Amino acid sequence: MDARHPSCFEFEARLYVVPSWSGHGVAETRRSLGPEAETTTRGGAGSARWAGLGALVGGSFLGGVAATVWRVDSLWALLLVFVLGAGVGAVLAVGTRTIFRDGDAPGDAAVHHASSSGEPLPRVEVPWDVARAAPEDSTGDELVLWSTLTSRYREAREALVAGGGDDDRFTDPREAGARIAEWESAYRTASRDYEPVARLLGFPLP
16 A cells, blocks of 8 residues: 555655545645655756756856967966856756746746645555555555554554653652553553454554
8 A cells, every 4th residue: 555545645744634524635635734845855856957957057258268369378367267258157057947947837836836825635544564564455544543543543553651750759649640640541541443454464563
């Protein structure tokens, strides 16, 4: 089970499922989260590559013209001409790339802007081990249920373990006892609800 499931999508290395009750589609929910950080990074790297290529071409071209046409033979003068050509080439290359990117898909840019201006739509994160263990014919709502119960159980277990390690020497004994009882109750409830999921997916029982 992965992002190819009709109710799932992947965003920044995390798998999400869209509940049927949300009333929204997968693509719409995915867009509501905005662009991925990796996409933004790749865009920045693309600009740098274009700038570097433009600088190399511009500097080489202007340096060649200076040496062959203008008969410049001073090394420092040629270096200065190369730097000037590189600067002009980099600016022109980045500007050209921006024009082409803006003209490629204006509709997509508008959709991303409109989606990112609102709140993210409802979705549930699916732990990767749950996704791997889930049957291939699982529905989206089954993934929602199993993911929710699994995550709740794990959070309750972590809270109990972390809370049990707290130093209560400077805490009122009654307050500490009530807090531990609350964690234990939450863990028992989460364990009871999670046990059928663990049996179904082949996970260790609580």
